[in-house]
Amino acid sequence: MSREVSEQSNCWNLSVSTGETYGAPTPDSITDLCQYVAPPEGIIEHETTELHGDNAEENFDEELLEVITTTAHTIVSRLDGNIASDCQDELAAWCDSHGLNSIDQCERRTIIARQAVFSLWLKASLYEWYHDRGELPSLGSDLQEAFQQAKDKTECPGFDQNVLDEVVHLADEAHKQAVVAQRHRLVNSTKPAVVIGRLYEALLSNDGRDTLGQYRTPQSIGRVMRRWATTSGDTVLDPGMGSAALSSPGFPGWMLHSDPDHVHGIDRSPLSRLMGTVTLTLVGQEHTTQTTDYLSIAPQQVSETVDAIVCNPPYVRYNELSTEYRATLNEQAERLAGFEIPGKTPLHGYFIYHAGACLSPGDRMAIIVPHHVLHRQYGEAIKRYLLDRFRIHGLALYDPKKESVFDTADTTALLLFLEASSQTEPAGTTRLISIEDVENTGWHRELQTDTPGTRDWGHVIHVEQPELQPEEDWSQQLKTLTVDTTNLTPLSEIADVTRGISTGDNGFFCLSQAEVEEYGIDNQHLQPLIRKVSTVTGYEYRSNDWRAHREANREAWLLYLDDLDEVPAELVEAKETRGTWGVANLSRDEPVQRSAGVYDYLHEAVPDITSTKLQNRAPWYRVDRRDSPQIVMPTLSRDGFDTILNHSSALILNNGNGIYPDPSLTQNEIKALAAFLNSTVGEELLRYHAETRPSGAYRITSGSLGDVQVIDPRILDPDVIADLAALFDELSEPGSDDGNTVDRIDAALADSIL
Numbered sequence: 001m002s003r004e005v006s007e008q009s010n011c012w013n014l015s016v017s018t019g020e021t022y023g024a025p026t027p028d029s030i031t032d033l034c035q036y037v038a039p040p041e042g043i044i045e046h047e048t049t050e051l052h053g054d055n056a057e058e059n060f061d062e063e064l065l066e067v068i069t070t071t072a073h074t075i076v077s078r079l080d081g082n083i084a085s086d087c088q089d090e091l092a093a094w095c096d097s098h099g100l101n102s103i104d105q106c107e108r109r110t111i112i113a114r115q116a117v118f119s120l121w122l123k124a125s126l127y128e129w130y131h132d133r134g135e136l137p138s139l140g141s142d143l144q145e146a147f148q149q150a151k152d153k154t155e156c157p158g159f160d161q162n163v164l165d166e167v168v169h170l171a172d173e174a175h176k177q178a179v180v181a182q183r184h185r186l187v188n189s190t191k192p193a194v195v196i197g198r199l200y201e202a203l204l205s206n207d208g209r210d211t212l213g214q215y216r217t218p219q220s221i222g223r224v225m226r227r228w229a230t231t232s233g234d235t236v237l238d239p240g241m242g243s244a245a246l247s248s249p250g251f252p253g254w255m256l257h258s259d260p261d262h263v264h265g266i267d268r269s270p271l272s273r274l275m276g277t278v279t280l281t282l283v284g285q286e287h288t289t290q291t292t293d294y295l296s297i298a299p300q301q302v303s304e305t306v307d308a309i310v311c312n313p314p315y316v317r318y319n320e321l322s323t324e325y326r327a328t329l330n331e332q333a334e335r336l337a338g339f340e341i342p343g344k345t346p347l348h349g350y351f352i353y354h355a356g357a358c359l360s361p362g363d364r365m366a367i368i369v370p371h372h373v374l375h376r377q378y379g380e381a382i383k384r385y386l387l388d389r390f391r392i393h394g395l396a397l398y399d400p401k402k403e404s405v406f407d408t409a410d411t412t413a414l415l416l417f418l419e420a421s422s423q424t425e426p427a428g429t430t431r432l433i434s435i436e437d438v439e440n441t442g443w444h445r446e447l448q449t450d451t452p453g454t455r456d457w458g459h460v461i462h463v464e465q466p467e468l469q470p471e472e473d474w475s476q477q478l479k480t481l482t483v484d485t486t487n488l489t490p491l492s493e494i495a496d497v498t499r500g501i502s503t504g505d506n507g508f509f510c511l512s513q514a515e516v517e518e519y520g521i522d523n524q525h526l527q528p529l530i531r532k533v534s535t536v537t538g539y540e541y542r543s544n545d546w547r548a549h550r551e552a553n554r555e556a557w558l559l560y561l562d563d564l565d566e567v568p569a570e571l572v573e574a575k576e577t578r579g580t581w582g583v584a585n586l587s588r589d590e591p592v593q594r595s596a597g598v599y600d601y602l603h604e605a606v607p608d609i610t611s612t613k614l615q616n617r618a619p620w621y622r623v624d625r626r627d628s629p630q631i632v633m634p635t636l637s638r639d640g641f642d643t644i645l646n647h648s649s650a651l652i653l654n655n656g657n658g659i660y661p662d663p664s665l666t667q668n669e670i671k672a673l674a675a676f677l678n679s680t681v682g683e684e685l686l687r688y689h690a691e692t693r694p695s696g697a698y699r700i701t702s703g704s705l706g707d708v709q710v711i712d713p714r715i716l717d718p719d720v721i722a723d724l725a726a727l728f729d730e731l732s733e734p735g736s737d738d739g740n741t742v743d744r745i746d747a748a749l750a751d752s753i754l
């Protein structure tokens, strides 16, 4: 629905099965004490609200936590035998939908008990809110009866019954009353979404919240998203509502003129729906809520009514979704997008496709997702969809290397500010905002301003939307490079770069000396191996380093087989016919005895191989061929990519990238190149081309490594080469002062090249 039309509309007429419309009193009837005059459009109050800690009022009370956990504790031991048999199935379904079945039984009981007591506290708080307004009598001691009457009288879905009501009745009366006595804490809070969300996170371990991706958005970020996406009069959809951190105004009873007329919250969990319902009721926000899978709602049912979407979708990886569910989502998303969508798309990706289809031209959406949508393979299709369907006003990326903005989730945060477009090729300026100071929310102003540049909290870059390409990593544009690369050349111009060997089953292919001797595997079937590039110490790796690894009985050998007589090329067949092949080769007689050991090994190992990669490879026992690389570098690193010269004949696995310099390069030129890659400048360039993992580590692919700009030793002054090579020798000297030598390499580069 367009924004213009929506200005007049303030009612939700969604006809989906489980939705219920509930009109909370308008702000005027709640209070006449604290009328709030909204700040001018685009200005957000409390610019520097902290992400972590907020203020004391937002912190839930330790006493409340204690009362809930103590009460829950009394339920845990009674949980098994005392639940009515007709509720057992319901409880099993609850565990299934909340992903609790995979959790240890003891923890599972604790989680259910805590959810039940928490639910009681929410209902009691909701009841109290109605009581304060004279709509319900005082809360009596028969809680079940009171909540049923409250439901009949108010029709508020917050009083709906579910299996947790059965569970909570296992607690002693005195404990239940102690919980109910805590209801005023929430009713008196000015930020119920924060209080509810924090308490829930404190009560449940991440394991208890992972399956549904139940992680709360910090209030300051939620506020930026809501204020950007919505205007007064809008009907706002909040899919995956949780405690309504995104769709509820922070200040109950204050009339924020940009706040929506109506919020429709959807959540798969009935408990989350209760959380959101309580929040929205307490803040006086008119709303409807619904317990359902958002992705099961037909977009056309809502697009007429919705004017804006605010969303923090569940971050659930593709392999944690069932195969059937994934197939359904994929088919549905392909229909909506009109092109092929990778099967490895995580759940939040499907939320993006779905949300896009729920909007009409002019409608806005603010959504927060992990930053790897910008560079992972599944993200390419999402970027294409965004470019096709939206005016992308802005992307704001919290520095992935810094502390997570989420209190209890170690994940990165990328905010997308989107407006559904009617144009076939939407155009306009996209603001790429990079936030390094996570405590500062002043960055939101950049969504309106016209001047890119560096700020004290980060930096902002402007690009015209048509310049953004789906296959590119947009986060590269968000990074800034302090290095002048004018005199540098891509590494791929002077070297081949290849990732190490992917065996498909390292347990089978990587062998220690003891295993080689046990089976008597002949050297002709083996190659020396650097098992893990990241564990190499120093900047040069020589044959004696490898020998030391071999003698320490590390996996220093790679089984490097060529075609073998009789061994079936297909793994499945090799397993099925194990007793029949290679029998003659097991003979210790000449001329085949040199292979006897390897056949012994294959016979013994083949039944245990389960790798699908080997099942799909023919012959299954033959790994890719590589020469030993002259330079090696780990693919993954947290604190920097050491560049190591390899003087041995050892091969590497796919935990490393191999660099094969152009044959015309002399040994000194190769050392000069290695000195450059180990310099501070080299490190900055490597990180610039690497992708950042959610953990904050860097990962560099061989393709990206080839793009790294480096010195071209072929055109440098021989004296500069000699100096850099000598500095590299110094760096690799055992016991050298690395920091000091790197400083001198930096100085040499600054003097002569950069």
Ligand SMILES: C[S@@+](CC[C@H](N)C(=O)[O-])C[C@H]1O[C@@H](n2cnc3c(N)ncnc32)[C@H](O)[C@@H]1O
Pocket (backbone or CB within 6 Å): 197, 212, 213, 214, 215, 216, 217, 239, 240, 241, 242, 243, 244, 245, 246, 266, 267, 268, 269, 272, 292, 293, 294, 295, 311, 312, 313, 314, 315
């Ligand atoms: C990351 S949390 C966000 C909660 C809240 N909107 C916020 O920003 O703090 C995701 C929410 O989505 C809900 N959820 C998970 N899968 C869902 C689905 N398929 N449909 C609707 N809601 C879902 C979870 O229960 C959880 O409350």
